[in-house]
Amino acid sequence: MKKDISRRDFLKYLGIGTAGTALFEGAAAVPAIASGGEHPSFKVPPSKLKRAKETPTICAYCGCGCGIIVYSENNSITHIEGDPDHPINLGSLCPKGAGISDAHTVVEKIDKRVPNKNRVTDVLYRAPGSSDWEVKDWDWAFSEIAKRVKKTRDASFELKDDKGVTVNRSEAIAHLGSASLDNEENYLLHKMHRALGVVNLDHHARL
Numbered sequence: 001m002k003k004d005i006s007r008r009d010f011l012k013y014l015g016i017g018t019a020g021t022a023l024f025e026g027a028a029a030v031p032a033i034a035s036g037g038e039h040p041s042f043k044v045p046p047s048k049l050k051r052a053k054e055t056p057t058i059c060a061y062c063g064c065g066c067g068i069i070v071y072s073e074n075n076s077i078t079h080i081e082g083d084p085d086h087p088i089n090l091g092s093l094c095p096k097g098a099g100i101s102d103a104h105t106v107v108e109k110i111d112k113r114v115p116n117k118n119r120v121t122d123v124l125y126r127a128p129g130s131s132d133w134e135v136k137d138w139d140w141a142f143s144e145i146a147k148r149v150k151k152t153r154d155a156s157f158e159l160k161d162d163k164g165v166t167v168n169r170s171e172a173i174a175h176l177g178s179a180s181l182d183n184e185e186n187y188l189l190h191k192m193h194r195a196l197g198v199v200n201l202d203h204h205a206r207l
């Protein structure tokens with residue numbers, strides 16, 4: 001009977017098959033494994049990923065938009081790897097993407113990751129003409145962005161162009177999305193900007 005299996009299932013079965021072959025060959029060389037499995041050199045440590053939560057997402061580093069799986073436990077990232085079901089990268093990651101967990105935590109010593117202190121988690125604001133960054137809260141940032149978008153749109157909105165053609169647009173605002181945006185986020189951003197009359201919008205992963 002034909003059974004459909006996903007790419008991830010296939011890799012899983014392949015891994016089990018390979019492990020089975022390796023154990024079989026190991027059993028011939030070390031009879032203690034076959035009789036009781038007590039040979040110290042064959043103690044398999046428990047998988048660190050066993051209880052981890054899997055969250056599929058997109059690499060934020062470049063326009064390729066590779067799929068990654070983030071493994072976490074107690075809200076802390078424990079491991080990251082390429083998503084074998086993702087059509088762009090089929091499970092592979094370049095060295096930069098493979099090290100993306102450093103954006104969140106860094107290795108302090110083997111098996112111990114600590115929060116990356118260099119990660120920016122606050123809103124930083126540099127006022128016009130100033131050389132200093134000020135720390136602001138998110139409520140301030142959202143209302144300030146909304147206020148400035150409205151002011152700019154009101155001042156620049158064109159109902160018709162100079163040939164009398166209806167355009168309903170503002171060319172004074174532009175939007176550039178990052179590669180970490182997925183299709184759904186891009187869809188919503190596109191709708192929001194079109195509703196505002198923004199015509200200069202792009203996305204560097206071009207999803």
Ligand code: SF4
Pocket residue numbers: 059060061062063064065066089092093094095096097098
């Ligand atoms: S894994 Fe590498 S190639 Fe893929 S999106 Fe990230 S940085 Fe780009």
